[in-house]
Amino acid sequence: MQHVDTLIYAGWIIPVVPENVVYEQHALAIQDGKIVGLLPNSEAVSRFSGRITHRLPSHVLIPGLINTHTHAAMSLLRGIADDLPLQQWLQTRIWPVEQACITPEFVADGTRLAVAEMLRSGVTCFNDMYFFPDVAGDVAAEVGIRATIGLIVLDFPTAWANQASEYLSKAKDVYKKFQHHPLIRTAMAPHAPYTVSDNALQEASELAEQFNIPLHIHVHETIEEVEAAEKEFGERPISRLHRLGLINSRLIAVHATQLQNDEIKLFAREGVKVAHCPESNLKLASGFCPVPKLSRVNIVTALGTDGAASNNDLDVLGEMRTAALLAKGLSRDASCVPAAEALRMATLNGAKALGIDHITGSLEIGKSADITALDLNHLESLPIYNILSQLVYAIGRDKVSDVWVAGRHLLKARVLTSIDIHELQAKTWLWRERIVKILQKQAKEAAQSSE
CATH class of the missing domain: 3.20.20.140 (Metal-dependent hydrolases)
Structure with a gap:
C-alpha cells in the first residue's frame, strides 16, 4: 500500500481531460502537491493510505x-x-x-x-x-x-x-x-x-x-x-x-x-x-x-x-x-x-x-493538485441526471465547499484556512469609509466647477 499526503473520495470527478468524461465513485491521491492517483474508490481503498482522508460522497471534484x-x-x-x-x-x-x-x-x-x-x-x-x-x-x-x-x-x-x-x-x-x-x-x-x-x-x-x-x-x-x-x-x-x-x-x-x-x-x-x-x-x-x-x-x-x-x-x-x-x-x-x-x-x-496547462487546468496524474469540490446534496442541486449539465447550468458558487492549491487545503468546509476574514472585513469597511469621503470630495469639486 502506498502512503500519500491526502486521499479524497468523491461521488463524482470531472477531470476535463479526457473531455466530456465523468468518473463516478472515484478518488484522488495527492503526494507532494501533485496528483498521483485517480481511480475507483474500491481500488483506492486497497492501494492508497492517506495521512489525511476526505470522504465526500455527495461532492463533485473539478479542476480549480x-x-x-x-x-x-x-x-x-x-x-x-x-x-x-x-x-x-x-x-x-x-x-x-x-x-x-x-x-x-x-x-x-x-x-x-x-x-x-x-x-x-x-x-x-x-x-x-x-x-x-x-x-x-x-x-x-x-x-x-x-x-x-x-x-x-x-x-x-x-x-x-x-x-x-x-x-x-x-x-x-x-x-x-x-x-x-x-x-x-x-x-x-x-x-x-x-x-x-x-x-x-x-x-x-x-x-x-x-x-x-x-x-x-x-x-x-x-x-x-x-x-x-x-x-x-x-x-x-x-x-x-x-x-x-x-x-x-x-x-x-x-x-x-x-x-x-x-x-x-x-x-x-x-x-x-x-x-x-x-x-x-x-x-x-x-x-x-x-x-x-x-x-x-x-x-x-x-x-x-x-x-x-x-x-x-x-x-x-x-x-x-x-x-x-x-x-x-x-x-x-x-x-x-x-x-x-x-x-x-x-x-x-x-x-x-x-502557458501553465502542463501544471494545472485538468485533473491528471502528474499535474498539480489544484482542485475544487462542490457539494451537490442541496435542494437547488437535485435531482442529478447529468452532472456536467448540472454543474454549468444549475450550481452556484455557494456550493463550493473545499479548495486545494498544489495540495494545500485553502478552503475547508467553506472556511478559509490562510486568510483571517474578520481582519479582512474590518479593513474593507475602513476602505469604504475612505473611498466615500473621496467620492464626496470629488462630487463637491465637480459641483463647484460647474457653477
Missing part, C-alpha cells in the same frame, strides 16, 4: 477554476460606478478615484479581498492586471493561491510609475522577483492600444519574448475604441498590434468583442488566445465576443470576470453559465458551447492561455 482576466485590487471599488458606459465609467469615476486612493496598502487589502472571494468561488488561479504588481504577487504567495501577475504598462503617470520607460523598468524587477516562485508567474500587461504608444508596445512584446511569458492586453473592447483608433492611427487596433509584432501565440486578447472575420482568421493562424469576460461586457454594454466563431476555428477561449468594479463579482462559475447561454443566444444554436466546453473554458483553456 481559472480567472483569466481580472483587476483584483479593484474589489475595493465594487459598486462605485455602476450603469455607465465604459469610457465614462473609466474617465469620470474609476480613474479619478484610483488617482486619489491607490497605494501599496490599497492593493494589498484589495487583492486579499479578491483572493478570498475567488477561493470561496472555487478559483485556484487568477491572471491579474493592476498597479503595484509586486504587492499583489506577495499577497497571492502569502495566501497560497496560484497567480499570473500582470506587469502593467501605460504611457501616463500613476501611483506605480510616471512614464512607459519606468513601467518597463519596474516590470523587469517584478519579473525577477517571482521568476522562480512555485505559484506566482508574470505576464507583460500593456493596458490597451489606446493607452500605450507604439514604442512601449513593442518593448513590452520584446520583454515577453525575452522572459518567455504571456502578453495580456485589453483589445477591441468596444466599437468606440475601434472607431477612435481608425481615426487616430488610420487602422484598427488589431491591425496596429499586428504591424508592431504583438499578434502571436503569447498574446491574450482580453474582451475582443469587435472582431471581423479576417481578424478571427489572423488569431487562429497565429495562435492568439482570447480572454472572454461576458458579464462585464454585458454590464458595460461593450458588445459580444464571437465565441461560436472562435470555437469553430479552434481559438483557445478562456473566461475572466474582469474587475469587481465592472462585473461586480469574481464568480467564474457564473461566467461559465453566462458564456454558455450567451453563445447559444448569439448563434441561435442550442448545441453551441455545450457544458463540457464551458467547463474547459473555465479551467484548461485558462491554463493554456497562461
Whole structure:
C-alpha cells in the first residue's frame, strides 16, 4: 500500500481531460502537491493510505477554476460606478478615484479581498492586471493561491510609475522577483492600444519574448475604441498590434468583442488566445465576443470576470453559465458551447492561455493538485441526471465547499484556512469609509466647477 499526503473520495470527478468524461465513485491521491492517483474508490481503498482522508460522497471534484482576466485590487471599488458606459465609467469615476486612493496598502487589502472571494468561488488561479504588481504577487504567495501577475504598462503617470520607460523598468524587477516562485508567474500587461504608444508596445512584446511569458492586453473592447483608433492611427487596433509584432501565440486578447472575420482568421493562424469576460461586457454594454466563431476555428477561449468594479463579482462559475447561454443566444444554436466546453473554458483553456496547462487546468496524474469540490446534496442541486449539465447550468458558487492549491487545503468546509476574514472585513469597511469621503470630495469639486 502506498502512503500519500491526502486521499479524497468523491461521488463524482470531472477531470476535463479526457473531455466530456465523468468518473463516478472515484478518488484522488495527492503526494507532494501533485496528483498521483485517480481511480475507483474500491481500488483506492486497497492501494492508497492517506495521512489525511476526505470522504465526500455527495461532492463533485473539478479542476480549480481559472480567472483569466481580472483587476483584483479593484474589489475595493465594487459598486462605485455602476450603469455607465465604459469610457465614462473609466474617465469620470474609476480613474479619478484610483488617482486619489491607490497605494501599496490599497492593493494589498484589495487583492486579499479578491483572493478570498475567488477561493470561496472555487478559483485556484487568477491572471491579474493592476498597479503595484509586486504587492499583489506577495499577497497571492502569502495566501497560497496560484497567480499570473500582470506587469502593467501605460504611457501616463500613476501611483506605480510616471512614464512607459519606468513601467518597463519596474516590470523587469517584478519579473525577477517571482521568476522562480512555485505559484506566482508574470505576464507583460500593456493596458490597451489606446493607452500605450507604439514604442512601449513593442518593448513590452520584446520583454515577453525575452522572459518567455504571456502578453495580456485589453483589445477591441468596444466599437468606440475601434472607431477612435481608425481615426487616430488610420487602422484598427488589431491591425496596429499586428504591424508592431504583438499578434502571436503569447498574446491574450482580453474582451475582443469587435472582431471581423479576417481578424478571427489572423488569431487562429497565429495562435492568439482570447480572454472572454461576458458579464462585464454585458454590464458595460461593450458588445459580444464571437465565441461560436472562435470555437469553430479552434481559438483557445478562456473566461475572466474582469474587475469587481465592472462585473461586480469574481464568480467564474457564473461566467461559465453566462458564456454558455450567451453563445447559444448569439448563434441561435442550442448545441453551441455545450457544458463540457464551458467547463474547459473555465479551467484548461485558462491554463493554456497562461502557458501553465502542463501544471494545472485538468485533473491528471502528474499535474498539480489544484482542485475544487462542490457539494451537490442541496435542494437547488437535485435531482442529478447529468452532472456536467448540472454543474454549468444549475450550481452556484455557494456550493463550493473545499479548495486545494498544489495540495494545500485553502478552503475547508467553506472556511478559509490562510486568510483571517474578520481582519479582512474590518479593513474593507475602513476602505469604504475612505473611498466615500473621496467620492464626496470629488462630487463637491465637480459641483463647484460647474457653477
